[in-house]
Amino acid sequence: MAAALPAVLLSACAPATLVPAHDANASRDTLYVTNKRGNDLSVIDLESGKEMRRVETCANPHELALSPDGTHLAVACYAGTRVDILATAGLEKAASIELGENARPHGIVWHDNGDIYVTAEGRKSIFRVKDPVGPKPETFEFSTGKDGSHMLAVSPDACHAWTMDLGSGTVTLVDLLTRRAPRSAVVGVEPEGIDLSPDGTVLWVSARGSDTAIELEPMTLNVRREINVGRFPLRLAIRPQGDVAVTSNLADGSLTVIDVATGEPVRTIAVSSPEEAQTRFQVTILWSDDGQRVYVAETGTDTVAEIDYASGTLLRRIKVGDGGDGLAILSAGAHGAD
Secondary structure (H helix, E strand, O other), X not given: OOOOOOHHHHHHHOOOOOOXXXXXXXXXXXXXXXXXXXXXXXXXXXXXXXXXXXXXXXXXXXXXXXOOOOOEEEEEEOOOOEEEEEEOOOOOEEEEEEOOOOOOEEEEEEOOOOOEEEEEHHHOEEEEEEOOOOOOOEEEEEEOOOOOEEEEEEOOOOOEEEEEEOOOOEEEEEEOOOOOOOXXXXXXXXXXXXXXXXXXXXXEEEEOOOOEEEEEOOOOOOEEEEEEOOOOEEEEEEOOOOOEEEEEEOOOOXXXXXXXXXXXXXXXXXXXXXXXXXXXXEEEEEEXXXXXXXXXXXXXXXXXXXXXXXXXXXXXXXXXXXXXXXEEEEOOOEOOOO
């Protein structure tokens, strides 16, 4: 008779249904941007496009994630060993989660079940942080066994996670329930970007060295299709509505739009010219919740480009701090808006 699984692992596949709290006084959308060279966080009023505040963070902050109820932000401290959590109301530090020697946390997801999942690039692992803003947060480490586990996606039921492993050139599937050995596959050349469809059935990755985007079967990692996109596709993000994905093409300043159903590229959105792209250094991309806007961090010029998705029009460039990279949006009415 098989031994019973520990309760902590069983709970990994039992996402809570969280109902966001609301604040009647919050009337504007807020963009948060981690500035990796400035070691701080920009707080942008999206109605005006103006920076309202800038607060100090840890050294070299990269990715960040917003809690499901909008009350907290989690910042991956890439030059260090911890995840810092800030309250969106006031931006005071609410917690600091230590991940251990040489962690170098990067990719981060704050799941609907309330837990945080984060890559620890220097430890070849993923961490799950349970009850991150509670009185006694708990951390659980899952090995990827691969070098440079960098970006991250987590299934809707929190049973599985996928990493892009820069050093090994692989995508890795990690079982968060049974801890069976991770499964890895070599994909493209220098794969880095990754995203999972909202229903968990479609996994896309981007390979910056081969200028391709690749659709994988999530559980087997078998390649379904591989397509050519723009030059040096550093990131990939699927629209919240699940119909299209976009790649952030650093070398030519464009976004390639991919039809998720057919796997075909359907259009290219020019964010900057190929000449401008060499200095803008386009990196992270983020969709608005309604899928009408795409935000693109241009870390070389300390700007975030706002694009109207339907028309492909560049609406404006928003000035942020030194080396703006990680992005998160707190929608109007969510509790804790600054």
